[in-house]
Amino acid sequence: MNDFILALFVLFAGGVLVPFSANRYKSVFFAGFVFAGSLFVLKFAFRALFAAQVPEKFFLMPYPIGEIRFSCDPMSAFFLVVIALGSIFSSVYAVGYLKPYEGKDNLSAHYFLFSLLIISMFLVVTVQNVIAFLIVWEIMSVSSFFLVAFEYEKNEVVLAGLKYLITMNIGLIFILIGFVVLSVKSASFDFEAFRNIGLSRKWTDLIFVLFFIGFGTKAGFVPFHTWLPHAHPAAPSHVSAIMSAVMIKTGIYGILRSVTFFQNVSVEIPYLVIFISVLTCVLGIMNASAQKEAKKLLAYSSVENIGIIGLGIGFGILGNFLGNKFITIFGYMGAFAHIINHSFFKSLLFFCVGSVYQKTHTLNMEKLGGLIKRMPLNSMFFLVGSVAICAFPLFNGFISEIMIYLSALSVIQSKSPLSFAVAIMSISSLAFTGAIAMICFSKIFGIMFLGEPRESLPEDIGDPSKPMLLAESVLALICLAIGLVPQMLIYFVQPVVQIFLSDNTYTDFGIYFKFMNKISLFFLVFCAIFALLFFVRAIFLRGKKVSSYKTWGCGYQSSSAKIQYTGSSYSDFFMRITKPFIKIDEKQYYPRGLFPKKGNYHSVFKDMVDYYVVYPLVKLVRRTLDLFGWIQSGNTQRYILYGLVFLVLAIIWVLWW
Amino acid sequence: MIKVLNILFLFAVPFLFTGIITRVKSLAAGRKGPSLLQHYYDFFKLMKKGEVISRTTSLIFRISPLIGLSTTIFAGLFVPVFGHKSIFGFQGDFILVAYLFGLGKFFSLIGSLETASSFEGMGCARESTFSALAEPGFFMIIASLAFLGKTMSFSSILANSYINPELSGMIVLLGVSALFIMILVEGCRIPVDDPNTHLELTMVHEVMVLDNSGPDFGFILYSNALKMLIFASILANLIIPPGGNLWFSMLVFMVLVACVAVCVGIIESVIARFRMSHVPQFIFLITSIGFIVVACMILFNFGEIR
Numbered sequence: 001m002n003d004f005i006l007a008l009f010v011l012f013a014g015g016v017l018v019p020f021s022a023n024r025y026k027s028v029f030f031a032g033f034v035f036a037g038s039l040f041v042l043k044f045a046f047r048a049l050f051a052a053q054v055p056e057k058f059f060l061m062p063y064p065i066g067e068i069r070f071s072c073d074p075m076s077a078f079f080l081v082v083i084a085l086g087s088i089f090s091s092v093y094a095v096g097y098l099k100p101y102e103g104k105d106n107l108s109a110h111y112f113l114f115s116l117l118i119i120s121m122f123l124v125v126t127v128q129n130v131i132a133f134l135i136v137w138e139i140m141s142v143s144s145f146f147l148v149a150f151e152y153e154k155n156e157v158v159l160a161g162l163k164y165l166i167t168m169n170i171g172l173i174f175i176l177i178g179f180v181v182l183s184v185k186s187a188s189f190d191f192e193a194f195r196n197i198g199l200s201r202k203w204t205d206l207i208f209v210l211f212f213i214g215f216g217t218k219a220g221f222v223p224f225h226t227w228l229p230h231a232h233p234a235a236p237s238h239v240s241a242i243m244s245a246v247m248i249k250t251g252i253y254g255i256l257r258s259v260t261f262f263q264n265v266s267v268e269i270p271y272l273v274i275f276i277s278v279l280t281c282v283l284g285i286m287n288a289s290a291q292k293e294a295k296k297l298l299a300y301s302s303v304e305n306i307g308i309i310g311l312g313i314g315f316g317i318l319g320n321f322l323g324n325k326f327i328t329i330f331g332y333m334g335a336f337a338h339i340i341n342h343s344f345f346k347s348l349l350f351f352c353v354g355s356v357y358q359k360t361h362t363l364n365m366e367k368l369g370g371l372i373k374r375m376p377l378n379s380m381f382f383l384v385g386s387v388a389i390c391a392f393p394l395f396n397g398f399i400s401e402i403m404i405y406l407s408a409l410s411v412i413q414s415k416s417p418l419s420f421a422v423a424i425m426s427i428s429s430l431a432f433t434g435a436i437a438m439i440c441f442s443k444i445f446g447i448m449f450l451g452e453p454r455e456s457l458p459e460d461i462g463d464p465s466k467p468m469l470l471a472e473s474v475l476a477l478i479c480l481a482i483g484l485v486p487q488m489l490i491y492f493v494q495p496v497v498q499i500f501l502s503d504n505t506y507t508d509f510g511i512y513f514k515f516m517n518k519i520s521l522f523f524l525v526f527c528a529i530f531a532l533l534f535f536v537r538a539i540f541l542r543g544k545k546v547s548s549y550k551t552w553g554c555g556y557q558s559s560s561a562k563i564q565y566t567g568s569s570y571s572d573f574f575m576r577i578t579k580p581f582i583k584i585d586e587k588q589y590y591p592r593g594l595f596p597k598k599g600n601y602h603s604v605f606k607d608m609v610d611y612y613v614v615y616p617l618v619k620l621v622r623r624t625l626d627l628f629g630w631i632q633s634g635n636t637q638r639y640i641l642y643g644l645v646f647l648v649l650a651i652i653w654v655l656w657w
Numbered sequence: 658m659i660k661v662l663n664i665l666f667l668f669a670v671p672f673l674f675t676g677i678i679t680r681v682k683s684l685a686a687g688r689k690g691p692s693l694l695q696h697y698y699d700f701f702k703l704m705k706k707g708e709v710i711s712r713t714t715s716l717i718f719r720i721s722p723l724i725g726l727s728t729t730i731f732a733g734l735f736v737p738v739f740g741h742k743s744i745f746g747f748q749g750d751f752i753l754v755a756y757l758f759g760l761g762k763f764f765s766l767i768g769s770l771e772t773a774s775s776f777e778g779m780g781c782a783r784e785s786t787f788s789a790l791a792e793p794g795f796f797m798i799i800a801s802l803a804f805l806g807k808t809m810s811f812s813s814i815l816a817n818s819y820i821n822p823e824l825s826g827m828i829v830l831l832g833v834s835a836l837f838i839m840i841l842v843e844g845c846r847i848p849v850d851d852p853n854t855h856l857e858l859t860m861v862h863e864v865m866v867l868d869n870s871g872p873d874f875g876f877i878l879y880s881n882a883l884k885m886l887i888f889a890s891i892l893a894n895l896i897i898p899p900g901g902n903l904w905f906s907m908l909v910f911m912v913l914v915a916c917v918a919v920c921v922g923i924i925e926s927v928i929a930r931f932r933m934s935h936v937p938q939f940i941f942l943i944t945s946i947g948f949i950v951v952a953c954m955i956l957f958n959f960g961e962i963r
Contacts, residue, residue, distance in 0.1 A: 369773075372715050383717075383767075392760040393728075393753060406749045409809045412800060417959035420804065424951050427800045428793035428944075431755065435789035438763050442785060446770030452713055518747045525734075525745070530727040533876070537723060540872045544707035551711040551772045552867050554857045565770070565778020573782040574789065577937050 001057040001070060004126070007040030008119050015115025019108035026102075027095040030111045031467075034091040034118065038084035041122060045080035048072040049495050061132075069128040069190055074495040075260075078336060079125040079253050081492070082343050086246035087118045089471045090238040093351050096468035097238050097358060110150055116143040117242070124250050128191040130179045137175070140250065141168040141218075144243060148235040160234035167227040171217025175254070178210035182261070194261045204262040208269055211258040212276075219251030221310060222280040225303045226610045229287075232299035233363070237354020240295060244302045244350060245343040252309055252339060259317060260499065267321055271422060274314035278426050280307030281433040283581065283608075289440045289571045290582050290605050294353045294363040297444055298346070301389065304433060305342045308404065309335045311426060315407040316500060322419060325507065326410040332497045333512070334403030337489050341396040341482065345388040348475040352382035355464035355472070356448065360457055365444060365567045369453045374461040377469060379449040384476040386441035388483070391434055394523055396482035399489060399516070405430065436574075443570050452561035484523055486516040568603060583608050659741050659903060666890075667733045671882035672696035674889065674918050678846075681922025696882070703875035711868045713773045721768025722869060722876040728761035729880040729887070737812045738890050740897045740906040746810040751799050754811065754887075755792065758843070761880065762788055769865040776857045780864035783933070787849065787861070790940045791842045797947030798832050801954045815891065816899035828953050829895055835946040836892040840921065842940055844885035847925045849936050859933070889917040 014033025021029045048055055056071040072080065091114070101107060120140040127133050142165070149161035183189055186197040199207075217224040228248075232240040284303030291297035312335030319327030355378045356371060357363050372379040388395035408430070411423035463469060482489050494509045501507060553559040575582060583606040591599035676693040683690025692698075710718065732754045737743040743750075766785055769777040803809050805817040818829060842849050845862035857864050866877050893913035897906060931939055 370713070372717070372771075376715075387760070387763070390759070390763060391756060392763065393756055394760075398753075398756060402749060402752055405752045406809070409749055409800060409803055412804050415959075417955050420801075420955060420959070421951065424797055424800050428797040428947065431796035432789065432793040434756065434759065435792040438759055438766075439785045439789055442763055442766040442770070442781070446767045446781070450715075450717065450767060450771040451773035515747065519753075522731075522745060522747075522753070526727065526731045529731050530723065533723050533727050533730075537872050537876070540704050541708065544871070546708045546710060546871075548710050548712045551713055551774045553774065554776055554867075559774075561773065563775045564773050565775055565782065570770075570778060570782050574786040576934075577786065577790070 001044075001055045001072070003040050004044045004055075004070075004072070004122075005057070007037045007044065008122060010040065011037035011115050011119050011122075015112040015119075018111040018115075023103050023107070026107060026111060027098050030114070031091040031095050034087055034115070038088045038118075041080055041084045045072070045077040045084065048077040049074050049081070049492065065129070065131045066189060067129070068132045069192070070123075070126050071128050072126050074499060075253070075256060076125045078340075078492070078496045079249065080122060082249060082340050083118070083121045083125070083246050086242050086343050086347060087121075089347050089351075089475060090242040093241070093354070093468050093471040094236075094238040096465035097236065097354055099465065100358065106150070106152070110147065113143045113146045114239075117147060117247070121247060121250055125253050130183055130189040130191070133191075134172075134176065134179065137250075138172065140247065141165065141172070144239075144247060147239045148231050148243075150236050150239065151234075154234075157234040160230040164227045164231040167217060167224070171214045171224065174210045174214030174217070176214075178207045178214060178258075181207055181210075191257070191261070196263075199262075201264055201266055204264055205266050205269060208258060208262060208265050209272075212255055212273070215251040215254030215258070216276070217251070218254065219248050219310075220280075220303045220306045221276055222283050222303070222307070223609055223613065225280070225284065225306075226607055226614055228303055229291075229296045229299040229607065232302070232350075233293055233295040237295075237350050237357065240298075241347040241350035241354075244299065245347040248302065248306060249339050249343065252306070252313075252335075255310075255313065256500075259313070265317070270314050270318035270321060271418075273310060273317060274422060274426055277307045277310030277314055278429045280304070280310060282307075282429055282436075285433050285436045285440060286578055286581055287605075287607060289436055289443065290575055290584060292364055292366055292567055292605070294356070294365055294444055294448060295350070297440060298349055298353065301437070301440065302342075302346060304437065305338065305346070305389070308401065308430070308433070309338045309342070311430065312336075312338060312400075312404045312407065315404065315411060315423075315426075318411065318419065319407070320500075322411065322414045322416070324410060324414055325501065327407050327414070328501060329497055329507065329509075329512070330403050330407035330410060332500050333490065333493050334400050334407055336493045336496050337400035337403060338397075340489070340492070341388070341400045341479075344475050344478050344482075345385045345395075345397060348381060348385040348472060348479065349389065351468065351472050351475070352378050352385060355468055358464060359461045365447045367455045368448045368457070369451045369561065369564065371449045371453075371461070374457070375463045377463045378472065379445075381472040381476045382449060383445060384479055386445050388479040390437045390441050394480070394483050394526065396479050396486075396489070399483060399486040399519070401430070401434070402519075439571065439574055443567055447565075447567040447570060451564050454561055454564060454566070484520055486519055487513055490516055581608065583611055659739065660744050662907070663734075663738050663741075663744055666738050667730065667883065667886075670914075671879060671886045672700060674886045674914065675882045677915060677918035678922040678925065681919050682926050685923065685926035696878070700875050700878060703870075703878070704872050706871040708871035708873060710870075711772045714771045714868075717764070718768050718771045718868075719873070721764040722873040722880075724764040725761040726876040726880040726883075728757040729883045732757040733883060733887050735811055736887050736890055737815055737894055739903065739910045740816075740894060740899050740901065741903070742812045742816075743810075746812050748809045751811045751814065755795065758884065759788075765865060765877075769868070772868045774867065776860075776864050777867060779858075780861055783861045784845075784865060786937065787842055787940055790937055791839060791943055794835060794941075794943030794945075794947035795839055797944065798835050798950050801947075801951050802828075802832065804954060804958065815894040818895055819898040828950055828957070831946050831950050831953070832895050833892055835943045835950075836888060836895065837917070837920070838940070838943050838946075840885055840888045840892070840917065841924070842943075843888055844881065844921070846885075846921055848928055848931045848939060851930045854930075859930075885921075886914070889914045892917055 010033060014030055018026055018030050054071050054073045059068045061068055120136045123136040124140055127136060145161050145165040148164055149158055151157045182194050185199055186193045220228045232244055281304050284300050284307055288297050288300030312331045316328050316331030319331055388397045391397035391401040408423045408427045411419050490512050585604045587602040589599050675696050680690045680693055734744045735750045735754050766781045769781055802818045803814050850861035854860055869877055893910050897909050
């Protein structure tokens with residue numbers, strides 16, 4: 001535990017010392033500190049992951065807090081690994097990404113808050129005391145708010161950041177209530193005391209639902225996801241990456257931690273989790289496919305992936321009820337594998353998109369196109385990320401999704417009609433999600449990187465600078481490596497899954513390793529087939545004429561880049577079918593008459609949940625609170641009067657009783 | 658032995674399958690029609706040609722037919738034929754098969770988006786939507802049939818789902834009809850898509866491959882035919898019982914696959930393609946059938962009805 005504390009100090013020192021370094025070296029300086037600190041954490045976490053003894057550390061604090069316990073069980077260690085890797089990659093990426101912002105007034109503050117965010121995330125997953133947890137949780141939310149608002153001069157950035165902060169605090173209320181109930185019932189602030197307090201089923205269900213809402217707000221489960229598509233586009237790319245890939249996972253950590261508190265939730269709870277997760281998957285990816293802005297699309301795709309993780313967790317809980325070990329192990333294994341996989345490919349995608357933004361200053365895909373010729377490496381890395389996130393074979397996304405599929409398929413074998421129906425529906429929804437993900441990512445890759453530029457692009461577009469390429473290439477390699485050698489994923493995940501098994505006995509993961517051996521063998525066969533066909537093609541084409549000519553325009557000679565399909569038109573055909581679930585406000589003026597003038601078309605995407613739930617609710621709250629607006633008039637005399645009235649009332653109250 | 662036959666089946670039969678369709682169509686139109694082997698001649702002719710490649714394209718365009726074909730061949734190795742076990746197999750391999758088709762489709766989509774042609778973009782939009790709509794129904798049916806087998810590999814799922822008193826022919830029949838629609842969708846046949854249309858605006862799959870030529874186009878034709886054949890063999894496996902004499906079940910299997918081809922041909926001859934806005938409704942039929950299959954499975958296995 002001591003090297004963990006040391007690592008936190010290194011990180012903090014990095015944040016504090018950044019203002020004293022020269023502008024040019026700030027990023028490198030900071031990245032060095034984060035690298036060193038995260039390396040320490042990684043070393044510590046790997047040891048804790050496989051340790052027989054859970055490392056613990058106690059701190060005695062003054063009265064209301066009491067004794068704070070830090071401990072690092074396999075689950076904490078797993079999340080430490082995710083956070084540490086995510087922090088390393090995004091701080092390395094930031095070295096290149098923040099180059100144009102050199103000398104911006106709040107750069108030092110940005111780095112300081114960045115280190116604060118990393119430290120608070122490390123603490124969130126290790127601290128085992130309610131009050132300390134809530135404090136670091138709030139530090140995490142607030143520091144990330146400031147990171148989102150890096151470009152504070154822009155109005156919409158600040159608005160998006162505020163939306164994020166407010167949503168987080170609403171989520172916090174639910175977490176707070178849950179913890180208050182638990183602390184009162186167990187008369188303790190320590191997480192360990194919550195484990196076996198013998199609450200009735202009604203209470204545990206209620207608290208679990210509260211935690212699910214509270215932590216689900218952070219994670220981005222569907223009715224509470226609306227902050228994501230605003231905060232991610234507003235934040236600089238390395239921040240969006242760390243938020244989407246790592247920080248929202250702390251919400252998942254909270255849910256999983258609360259799962260370990262209660263062994264006796266009702267049977268309905270896993271079904272509820274599965275239902276919400278399916279909703280999150282399908283709605284998330286449907287909304288993603290409607291986006292024009294690359295980062296918004298990625299944000300919605302994060303929502304979808306959180307749904308997939310939730311599906312794994314739901315089946316994991318369900319497996320304990322059905323008494324089938326396969327379901328539990330595959331479910332949790334899939335969930336944890338997807339947590340770490342998503343952190344890799346989502347960082348990669350955000351990095352690639354950020355590199356595009358740095359060069360073109362726009363993320364609207366209707367204005368981009370043909371970038372593969374200008375930034376070939378960046379485009380290839382983006383392709384790797386999209387193939388991985390669509391869960392196509394050979395890459396890591398497939399590994400975690402097939403585990404969740406297998407968990408659901410094992411549910412089918414259990415002899416209960418309800419679980420049968422639920423499992424089938426979630427399998428088909430997951431398949432549907434995968435298919436829409438294909439639409440989404442073929443759209444974003446095809447429109448942004450392929451074809452011809454739709455508007456004239458700046459001259460100096462090229463591959464991003466070396467640190468950015470370094471971060472991207474390492475991530476792309478990891479995505480491929482996990483896909484080809486999935487055994488290492490199971491190796492890391494198995495001690496974590498162990499703690500969720502109801503009987504607490506040691507389970508042999510041999511069969512799961514064997515399963516993954518098979519998959520990696522099959523992938524090698526696939527590579528062999530591809531190589532064979534590649535040579536067949538080369539042999540057939542040898543000595544033949546391969547000429548290049550302009551694209552066949554179906555007889556139309558004066559083709560231009562303007563008549564290419566745009567992102568909106570690409571997803572339009574699908575949108576027409578899914579219209580009831582996606583709200584798009586359209587305004588169109590057709591060219592009319594014998595001598596038609598210009599026509600035009602506007603479309604504005606609106607999130608259904610925002611439009612039908614959040615905004616009316618906000619309006620209602622605002623109207624109700626306006627009724628009390630007169631209390632805070634700004635008039636000092638009046639405030640003194642309030643104090644006086646309060647004192648008089650207090651005196652009367654004391655005298656009366 | 659069976660494995661060699663299986664591989665031979667994957668390599669030799671696909672164009673025969675499409676050949677039968679073409680022959681049935683021409684017979685129905687009162688023509689003599691081309692030879693059954695015509696598609697092989699076409700394929701080899703294409704393989705001998707050079708290529709014309711669009712100027713706007715890059716690497717993606719060139720490797721996309723390769724990936725399309727290799728995924729399809731690889732997927733074929735997981736699908737059982739002749740009522741016997743597939744060459745490869747593991748728990749949940751049908752998911753891999755579906756995702757392999759997805760990977761192939763993803764690359765064909767981005768490959769044709771790379772040509773910067775508005776027609777090809779239109780084809781992409783349609784094709785991706787159609788496959789997205791077909792997916793959930795397919796998974797629903799295969800997953801509910803997975804209830805029957807103890808394991809969840811494609812071979813055992815299909816081995817346990819044949820017409821027998823335990824299952825009732827109805828579920829099999831529903832599965833067969835859904836898979837038949839799947840063949841029409843994945844093979845881009847009438848009423849979803851007309852492979853013979855000459856107007857680019859009405860094309861779906863054909864328009865996506867407008868710019869492919871030579872060996873690349875041959876690969877695309879081959880992977881399309883193979884994909885149809887793979888779905889046809891899944892369909893045939895649903896009907897015939899597993900095991901048994903290899904040669905006999907092979908004969909029955911081939912006849913069934915030929916029947917599927919004939920049915921596709923007859924449908925192509927008697928109806929026109931649907932209006933583009935009606936095609937999604939037609940494809941959604943697969944999901945509807947999937948729902949019925951799920952309901953049937955629940956009733957048969959958990960309810961009192963037998």
